[in-house]
Amino acid sequence: MASPSAVPTDLAAAPVPWFERLLVVLFVVVPFLAVLAAVPFAWGWGLGWRDVTIAAVMYLITGFGVTVGYHRHFTHRSxxxxxxxxxxxxxxxxxxxxxxxxxxxxxxxxxxKYADKEGDPHSPWRFGPGFTGLSKGLSHAHVGWLFSPERTSRRRFCPDLLADRPIRFLSHNLTYVPVVLLSLGLPALAGGLWGGSWHAALTAYFWGGLVRIFVLHHVTWSINSICHTFGKEEFSVRDRSRNVWWLAVISLGEAWHNLHHADPTSARHGVLRGQVDPSARLIWLFERLGWAWDVRWPDAGRLAARRVADA
Incomplete structure (x- = not known):
């Protein structure tokens, strides 16, 4: 990890370097364009509205499972x-x-705990600034860190969840296998029942299973990489977390990442006018139904104290 002094401290204070824009295109835009380009070629042959509907529903179920469940509830206890x-x-x-x-x-x-410092498992600034350092860093933050032999201590960071019997049970590797099979099998089952054929099941499996997983992975990893490199600082933080508006909707509100690092336990990340946060809306619905309580909604005083003056 590069020393803190080697890392620029304020992206908003200077024009974004051309190479950062280039890397955003290479790491985020190109893969999405590749998927979108496949749609017109596949339409009517191996893709239809049935597959799109199943893929969208599966994306929302699993996406909210990550944003509302894994992130805001289990990690930050919002x-x-x-x-x-x-x-x-x-x-x-x-x-x-x-x-x-x-x-x-x-x-x-x-x-x-170690955001953009030594110990952060996926900081894009691990190899320092500049084209070479940031290229390596973005690759590491986006997906490379997943292949590291190093494992984070669950006993150190998750004693509360290890003491939770249902959650500990669901975290065993053997228990996780049926969850994986459900993720891949459910869209195929829905497609087969809806379309009434093995072909319908296969196309639903491809678009609602494999492609949906690819897109959601890529969006999640972009929060680690892009949102710590490129975007706007609207709240004062000690790291490089930034808000990236064009990722906000497909990330279900997670790309309002700067506020999240300024106030990690907040149940809403998009707190300014026009910042759409579907995950916060779902938490609000859970609260109204009586399924959730003690929701940590943003506090106006805390927000005002952390607001960047020229944002």
Missing amino acids: FQARTWLRVVMAVAGGMSLQGPVIRWVADHRRHH
């Missing part, structure tokens, strides 16, 4: 929830194929 809802959120998050809940939470709590 709200309390009924046991059955906690189990549902843990299973839905696991269906994203981002690993069992306790492993995910341990890595993310460690990230917050």
Whole structure:
């Protein structure tokens, strides 16, 4: 990890270097364009509205499982929830194929403890600034860190979840296998029943299973990489977390990452006018239904104290 002095401290104070824009295109835009380019070629041959609908529903289920469940509830305890809802959120998050809940939470709590410093498992500034350093850093933050032999201590970072029997059970590797099978099998089953053929099941499996997992992985990893490199600082933080508006909707509100690092336990990340946060809206619905309580909604005083003056 580069020393703190080697890392620029304020992206908002200077024009964004051309190479940062180039790397954003290479790491985020190109893969999405590749997927979108496949759509017109596949339409009518191996893709239709049935597959799009199933993929969208699966994306929302597993995406909210990560954002509302894994992240805001289990990692940061932004709200309390009924046991059955906690189990549902843990299973839905696991269906994203981002690993069992306790492993995910341990890595993310460690990230917050050491954000963009030595010990952060996925900082894009690990190799310093500049084109070469940031290229390596973005690759590491986006996906490379997942292949590291180093594992975050669950006992150190997740003693609360290890003491939670249902969540500990769902975090065992053997227990996680049925969750993976459910993630891949459910869209195929829905497609087969809806379309009434093996072909319908196969296309739903491809778009609602494999492609959906690819897109959600890429969006989640972009929060680690892009949102710590590129964007706007609207709240004062000690790290490089930034808000990236064009990632906000597809990330279900997670790309309002600067506020999240300024106030990690807040149940809402998009707190300024026009900042859409679907995950916060779902938590609000859980609260209205009586399924969630002690929700840590943003406090106007805290927000004002952390607001960057020229943002």
